[in-house]
Amino acid sequence: MTKKILGLDPGLASLGFGVISTDTDSIGLLDFGIIQTPAKTDIGQRLQTIYEDLHQVLTTHQPDLVAIEKLFFYRMGNTILVAQARGVLLLVLAQHQLPIIEYTPAQIKLALTGYGAADKVAVQEAVARELCLDCLPRPDDAADALAVALTAWFQR
Numbered sequence: 001m002t003k004k005i006l007g008l009d010p011g012l013a014s015l016g017f018g019v020i021s022t023d024t025d026s027i028g029l030l031d032f033g034i035i036q037t038p039a040k041t042d043i044g045q046r047l048q049t050i051y052e053d054l055h056q057v058l059t060t061h062q063p064d065l066v067a068i069e070k071l072f073f074y075r076m077g078n079t080i081l082v083a084q085a086r087g088v089l090l091l092v093l094a095q096h097q098l099p100i101i102e103y104t105p106a107q108i109k110l111a112l113t114g115y116g117a118a119d120k121v122a123v124q125e126a127v128a129r130e131l132c133l134d135c136l137p138r139p140d141d142a143a144d145a146l147a148v149a150l151t152a153w154f155q156r
Contacts, residue, residue: 004030006063006098007149009141010071012085013037015050016141019061020131020149027153029131030061032142043081047088054092066093067152069144070102103151108144111151123147 002023009016018032035053037046071079071086093100106116112126124136124143130150137143 003065004061004063005149005152006057006061006066007145007147007152008066008068008089009144009148010069010082010086010089011141012043012046012050012081013039014139014141015054015085015089016139016143016145017054017057018137018142018146018149019057019063020146020153022153022156027130027150029133029146032137032146034139034141043084047084050085050088051092054089055095058092058096058098063098065152066098066100067148068100068102069108069148070104101152101155103148103155108147108151111154112147126150 002021005020005022007018007020013036015035017035019030021028021030035050035057037049068089071083109118109123110116112118112130113122115122120140127133127143127146127150128136131146137146
């Protein structure tokens with residue numbers, strides 16, 4: 001049975017998304033990209049953009065499962081903004097009644113590279129290899145979202 005998995009890399013300035021199609025023993029890339037919000041725009045407007053654009057991604061792809069990178073606390077000011085964007089993301093997913101699974105950055109790195117402290121390039125290379133891409137997916141937030149989606153497929 002074919003299943004669509006949406007991977008999300010939460011962010012306020014750039015929210016990465018990646019959609020893969022899977023069945024018992026194969027995987028394919030459907031779409032990837034970012035939802036971007038301009039830095040000098042009011043926070044409310046930025047959150048509204050995420051809300052509206054994520055609804056569009058869900059309507060277009062109709063995933064069966066959504067995998068999200070867990071929030072990683074490293075810079076207090078940025079973490080609060082990302083948490084606000086993540087709240088909007090969770091609201092939209094609840095409105096679409098989609099099952100959600102979350103992974104830490106270390107879990108994602110381990111699933112894709114076999115090493116929980118792998119660097120970003122190693123993860124991107126693993127994404128490209130698993131999805132048979134000719135080059136590394138760009139931008140980084142979209143590549144991270146594909147890594148999250150792949151992790152969900154590997155953990156099935």
